[in-house]
Amino acid sequence: MLFTRYDKCFGKSFYDPSVCFGNGTCDSHNYCNCNENYLGDQCQLINCFGKNSSDPQVCNGYGQCIKPNTCSCFLGNYLSETGCNPCSPGKYQPSFNSSCLLCFAGTCQPYFGSFSNQSCLLCPNGTFNPFPGATSLLSCESCPQGTYQSTIGEDCIL
Numbered sequence: 001m002l003f004t005r006y007d008k009c010f011g012k013s014f015y016d017p018s019v020c021f022g023n024g025t026c027d028s029h030n031y032c033n034c035n036e037n038y039l040g041d042q043c044q045l046i047n048c049f050g051k052n053s054s055d056p057q058v059c060n061g062y063g064q065c066i067k068p069n070t071c072s073c074f075l076g077n078y079l080s081e082t083g084c085n086p087c088s089p090g091k092y093q094p095s096f097n098s099s100c101l102l103c104f105a106g107t108c109q110p111y112f113g114s115f116s117n118q119s120c121l122l123c124p125n126g127t128f129n130p131f132p133g134a135t136s137l138l139s140c141e142s143c144p145q146g147t148y149q150s151t152i153g154e155d156c157i158l
Contacts, residue, residue: 010042037068049083059083062113072096075115086113090133092120106155108134125149128156 009026012019019025020032023043027033034043039052046053048065058064059071063084066072073084076093078100087093087100092114094101103109103120106129111119123129123140126149131139143149143156150157 060085062086076113087115088112089135092117102133105130105132108136108139110135110137130155 007014007029009019009032010030012026014026020034020043021038023038023046024032024034030041032041032043034040037047039045039047046065046068048058048071049069051058051065053065059073060083062077063071063073063079071079071083073079073093073096075096077084077086078093078098089110089112090108091100091102092109093099094116101117103117106123107120108123108129109120114120121137124137127140127142128149129140134140147156149155
């Protein structure tokens with residue numbers, strides 16, 4: 001079928017590169033033939049790990065689909081082979097699509113999906129935790145006898 005410059009597909013010329021959102025071809029009036037991994041009446045949706053990009057559970061519900069089978073994770077979440085997942089307790093993730101980082105020694109962090117090291121709670125005064133990535137204040141132990149802690153979150157000293 002031949003089209004003229006006056007023929008339209010969803011209000012755009014058949015020859016406009018953005019017709020069908022650039023993800024397919026317009027084969028007849030208001031009918032898009034979508035490229036692989038694109039769907040919707042105008043090819044505006046993306047197939048991402050078996051879900052379309054408008055599904056609230058795309059990227060496991062922790063990100064958005066930006067191209068076929070490619071997620072951009074929300075802060076506090078990391079990218080895995082099947083989408084996005086929240087950082088586990090004891091970790092945080094401060095920038096998009098980076099890996100989760102351990103909270104520092106002297107802190108703990110009990111929540112999933114934290115996006116700032118400020119979510120890592122300092123051990124209370126008189127306690128310490130020498131290990132990074134602690135998940136509970138119960139990880140903070142009392143300073144041994146004969147030592148003290150001058151700064152919250154720091155090790156005990158003689």
